[in-house]
Amino acid sequence: MSQSQHISRRVFLQTTGAIAVGATFAARSYAKVVGANDRIRIGFIGAGGMASGHMQAIRDLREKNNLEPVIVADCWKTRAEQGAKILGISNAVADYHQVLDNKDVDYVTIATPEHRHAQMTLDAMGAGKAIYCEKPMTHTLPEAVAVMKKQKETKLPLQIGVQAMSDDSYASAGKAIREGVIGQVVQAQIEYVRRYDKEGPWRVPDLKEDTPKPDDLDWDNWLGSAPKVAWNPHHYFEWRNYAAYSGGICTDLFIHRITRIMKACDLLYPRRVVGMGGIWQWNDGRDLPDNFEMICEYPRGMTVYVLGTMSNRVGIDHLIRGYRGTLYFTPGGWVAKDKDDKVLAEHKKTGGEDILLHHTNLQNHLRKGEPLNCPVELGMAGVAAVCMANESWRTGQMMAWDAKNETMVPANTLDLSHLPEKDA
Numbered sequence: 536m537s538q539s540q541h542i543s544r545r546v547f548l549q550t551t552g553a554i555a556v557g558a559t560f561a562a563r564s565y566a567k568v569v570g571a572n573d574r575i576r577i578g579f580i581g582a583g584g585m586a587s588g589h590m591q592a593i594r595d596l597r598e599k600n601n602l603e604p605v606i607v608a609d610c611w612k613t614r615a616e617q618g619a620k621i622l623g624i625s626n627a628v629a630d631y632h633q634v635l636d637n638k639d640v641d642y643v644t645i646a647t648p649e650h651r652h653a654q655m656t657l658d659a660m661g662a663g664k665a666i667y668c669e670k671p672m673t674h675t676l677p678e679a680v681a682v683m684k685k686q687k688e689t690k691l692p693l694q695i696g697v698q699a700m701s702d703d704s705y706a707s708a709g710k711a712i713r714e715g716v717i718g719q720v721v722q723a724q725i726e727y728v729r730r731y732d733k734e735g736p737w738r739v740p741d742l743k744e745d746t747p748k749p750d751d752l753d754w755d756n757w758l759g760s761a762p763k764v765a766w767n768p769h770h771y772f773e774w775r776n777y778a779a780y781s782g783g784i785c786t787d788l789f790i791h792r793i794t795r796i797m798k799a800c801d802l803l804y805p806r807r808v809v810g811m812g813g814i815w816q817w818n819d820g821r822d823l824p825d826n827f828e829m830i831c832e833y834p835r836g837m838t839v840y841v842l843g844t845m846s847n848r849v850g851i852d853h854l855i856r857g858y859r860g861t862l863y864f865t866p867g868g869w870v871a872k873d874k875d876d877k878v879l880a881e882h883k884k885t886g887g888e889d890i891l892l893h894h895t896n897l898q899n900h901l902r903k904g905e906p907l908n909c910p911v912e913l914g915m916a917g918v919a920a921v922c923m924a925n926e927s928w929r930t931g932q933m934m935a936w937d938a939k940n941e942t943m944v945p946a947n948t949l950d951l952s953h954l955p956e957k958d959a
């Protein structure tokens with residue numbers, strides 16, 4: 536294992552609490568901002584589809600967890616006002632910097648399209664805020680590197696919104712695997728399948744080409760650093776179909792799945808990745824695939840296969856294969872069986888894939904230093920896997936992780952081993 540991989544893995548173990556020191560450090564660094572019994576005050580950036588889920592969650596947790604929603608920003612002001620209404624507050628603004636300038640706010644929830652995550656997260660850390668940022672952590676890999684760097688400098692808590700990390704099944708599977716329950720792990724499979732109606736993935740039925748831009752929507756602010764284009768309702772309402780704003784199936788859906796296997800198998804950066812698929816069914820102007828699969832090979836000596844189609848919802852088991860047995864994820868948790876189907880161990884989950892639990896984990900981190908369930912290290916390594924898969928698809932090459940330079944490169948430009956790395 537290279538030095539930089541070694542360091543990031545050690546830091547990762549600290550941050551996730553596998554080494555107790557990490558939790559202590561995190562608690563001390565943030566204790567000055569939120570005391571154990573203080574009310575936690577929350578600002579919202581983005582007030583669209585997913586944000587309404589966050590707002591409901593904070594409303595539901597308000598009394599129990601001693602919370603106070605303070606301010607909502609959306610570059611479509613009407614949406615900010617609708618969000619404020621859900622929360623029962625009146626402070627609705629169009630410019631997200633007003634959320635960051637608000638001294639009352641302890642943490643911000645960022646639920647905007649992917650291409651805005653990095654700038655907003657960097658700005659929020661610049662303003663000294665803790666952050667719950669929706670997945671994927673960033674749209675691109677260089678952005679992930681910049682966010683990781685700033686988080687290490689500021690030490691500000693950053694929870695990435697892969698909420699299944701607050702389902703204890705994955706950490707518990709990780710513990711069982713470390714203890715050798717299924718022996719040497721060699722392979723995992725998981726999927727994200729859906730079947731869309733005739734409009735295809737992420738299309739709004741009957742959306743008209745000439746839908747005008749709402750007067751109170753700041754289009755330039757929505758675009759951010761994306762290429763400047765004239766108002767386009769398909770881009771605004773259906774952004775997941777365009778590479779300027781999203782990575783499509785990979786970054787929107789697979790990020791949930793790969794992060795589960797990463798947590799269960801103690802994985803960070805893949806060694807090699809391939810992505811395959813195409814625009815097979817809905818060639819409607821999208822520039823991202825509507826069917827996609829990826830395979831990631833990890834330095835510990837295992838592959839992870841992620842199946843994906845948007846045309847058929849027949850899935851496959853989510854499981855991890857070891858030499859001694861197989862660990863199957865089930866709706867209730869997981870069960871590990873040997874080759875004769877004898878149960879080796881099982882786990883009944885106490886929670887689930889739940890944003891209430893994920894917010895509570897961040898709040899407990901702020902108050903008591905509880906380790907974050909989806910820290911920046913998992914966020915960045917997840918972005919690496921899915922961006923490498925998309926780049927593989929786009930360029931027709933196998934991609935590899937260049938640990939020294941923290942970037943992806945064509946796999947045939949590095950002299951990579953086919954053996955497990957000793958301490959991976």
Ligand SMILES: NC(=O)c1ccc[n+]([C@@H]2O[C@H](COP(=O)([O-])OP(=O)(O)OC[C@H]3O[C@@H](n4cnc5c(N)ncnc54)[C@H](O)[C@@H]3O)[C@@H](O)[C@H]2O)c1
Pocket residue numbers: 580581582583584585586608609610611614629630631645646647648649651669670671696697698756757758771772787
């Ligand atoms: N964790 C999950 O299960 C889950 C589920 C759905 C969506 N998401 C994530 O949530 C995020 C948002 O997705 P969505 O479906 O809510 O999208 P959306 O388009 O419905 O909402 C995004 C909102 O952000 C606002 N916005 C964009 N730029 C802004 C800016 N500069 N300042 C203020 N507001 C701005 C938009 O106006 C819009 O209202 C994405 O990252 C997505 O991947 C996560």
